Amino acid sequence: MKFSFPALLSTLLIGFLPLLTQAEPALEHTLSNGMKVIVKEDHRAPTVAHMIWYRIGSTDEVNGTTGVAHALEHMMFKGTKTLKPGEFSARVAALGGRENAFTSKDYTAYFQQIEKSRLEKVMALEADRMASLVFDKEEFAKEIRVVMEERRWRTEDQPIPLLYEALNAAAFSAHPYHHPVVGWMSDLQNMTVEDAKVWHDRWYAPNNAIMVVSGDVNARAVFALAEKHFGRIQAKKLPRTKPQEEPPQKGLRRIVVKAPAENPYVALAFKAPTLRDVEKDVDPYALEVLSAVLDGYDNARLNAKLVRTDRVANSAGASYSNVARGPVLFVLDGVPAQGTTTDQLEKLLRAEVERVAKEGVSEEELKRVKAQLVAGQVYKRDSIFGQAMEIGMMEASGLSHRDIDRTIDKLKTVTAQQVQDVARRYFSDDTLTVATLVPLPLSEKKAPPPSGLRH
Structure with a gap:
């Protein structure tokens, strides 16, 4: 029996991941x-x-x-x-x-x-x-x-x-x-x-x-x-914060930024759900997998098609993080190759999402992508500092550190149908803001950053 390397890697990662998550709480x-x-x-x-x-x-x-x-x-x-x-x-x-x-x-x-x-x-x-x-x-x-x-x-x-x-x-x-x-x-x-x-x-x-x-x-x-x-520091009566809800978007928004730059650039930001209930939510996990399908590893769809095969983009990516106190965005972005306009790249980026919406993803691709995604989630905690960071980010965003491993379990259960469903539902014009960078001539070389910047 012959195995392709990606398939073999996915099989090994899936088998190894339970061992990685068995750490002291x-x-x-x-x-x-x-x-x-x-x-x-x-x-x-x-x-x-x-x-x-x-x-x-x-x-x-x-x-x-x-x-x-x-x-x-x-x-x-x-x-x-x-x-x-x-x-x-x-x-x-x-x-x-x-x-x-x-x-x-x-x-x-x-x-x-x-x-x-x-x-x-x-x-x-x-x-x-x-x-x-x-x-x-x-x-x-x-x-x-x-x-x-x-x-x-x-x-x-x-x-x-x-x-x-x-x-x-x-x-x-x-x-x-x-x-x-x-x-x-x-x-x-x-x-x-x-x-x-x-x-x-x-x-x-x-x-x-x-x-x-x-x-x-x-x-x-x-x-x-x-x-x-x-323990000696007294508690304070904290001000009561009021909900600050973003009203529903009612149509595509488009902005242009002109600035000195080497290349044009386009970013498409779609309103997407934030993770609120670790057990009951489904779409945030499916969107995370969709992001990985598009841009979760070196040969993911955007890079494979738009950059390597069709050569219409110098770079193309997708990003989505579902942990936040407020609303979040699913972003597609890219730098067009010579001969491609930002308008054309915008359509090509959306076409890759539409392809998932129409055709879905195969079980083999889903298995490979989930293995890469989950392994990345686990490996980023390999450092002592990384563990503290993830605990703090979860807690400060309104979730519990006890749910960190559970979010990985939930990612493993995402189905191909759920990925296809979110690709169909969250990428319309009504939730989209497009930002286009129009490059101006580069000015003289900028001075180095000043001393005293903390981070």
């Missing part, structure tokens, strides 16, 4: 002040990832102060009642660790990776800046200039990020995902240190935070350390 404890602590023991190396996730991001901002969540993230490194500006990072470095932070639409997180015996020291540092951050007007004035420069360097001077900023602003008319995480420049220019302090005082509380620790630790010992350093 994470343990959870909630402090008396409402702070959730989740510990994932992994004793392969004497290192630890320590993360503090705040359930607050740019989606919680209002007009006039967009970007304040990210601006505060910068201020968290600018001193406390016991630490001078920059001393937090200096102490972590002296301990042999590395640290950083990131802000997203849904959450803000701070992390350190450290040798296991130094865990308590970085935990004490995080507790200190949760409770006693200092808001110095001069330090804020310097840091907001860094944030504005970060916006210029990472968005305004970069054609693809600039296009996606415009795409989100067009796709979401009412939901705050309309706003960029870094904020609009006019809001940054008018932001004050009081804006950052109000944000911190309102949202940075133990009962709005999740501690995630993964690595060579004992969970009970971590819970005791968390109680020692964070």
Whole structure:
């Protein structure tokens, strides 16, 4: 009997995956002040990832102060009642660790990776800046200039990020995902240190935070350390947040962005469902498999047909993530090859989805794609930091870390019919926003990014 290599690989992966998912579960404890602590023991190396996730991001901002969540993230490194500006990072470095932070639409997180015996020291540092951050007007004035420069360097001077900023602003008319995480420049220019302090005082509380620790630790010992350093911080009465629903889209939206760039580019964003009920939802898993059918591995459909065979695109892709606090998009994108227009590539990208809608996928292709997809989900947790990241993202997005393995089980059960069904139902003009990049002549070589950017 002969096997093709892809078929053999799929068979081996499917058989091996149950072994990969049989790991010790994470343990959870909630402090008396409402702070959730989740510990994932992994004793392969004497290192630890320590993360503090705040359930607050740019989606919680209002007009006039967009970007304040990210601006505060910068201020968290600018001193406390016991630490001078920059001393937090200096102490972590002296301990042999590395640290950083990131802000997203849904959450803000701070992390350190450290040798296991130094865990308590970085935990004490995080507790200190949760409770006693200092808001110095001069330090804020310097840091907001860094944030504005970060916006210029990472968005305004970069054609693809600039296009996606415009795409989100067009796709979401009412939901705050309309706003960029870094904020609009006019809001940054008018932001004050009081804006950052109000944000911190309102949202940075133990009962709005999740501690995630993964690595060579004992969970009970971590819970005791968390109680020692964070348990003394009082809970706050958190503001009541109101639902911010995106109204149904009633027709195709189209935008054009002109910017200096080497090539034209097109992105098609379709409104798609977010994972809300891990057990009952079906379509989010089927859409994830569809995304993998189109662009989940090197020889997936978009790359195989549009780039390699027909040579009408220099690149073509699909992306979809179903974990978020708000609405999500299924995106098709590509760079047309010479002789192909963005309008033509747009039609060709949609044609590949329509082909799935009409013809479906074979059981062999489905098996191969699911094996690749599930293996990718499992392998990304191979690192200690990756495990902490996935736990934190699930929890901060409103799901449970206990459902991580269950989402993999659900992906395995997706049928060819379910993939075909979602390809038929979610890709109409009524849910679509198209963004096209029209390249302008490249300007002189841009200056390197400024120092002081944190991530």
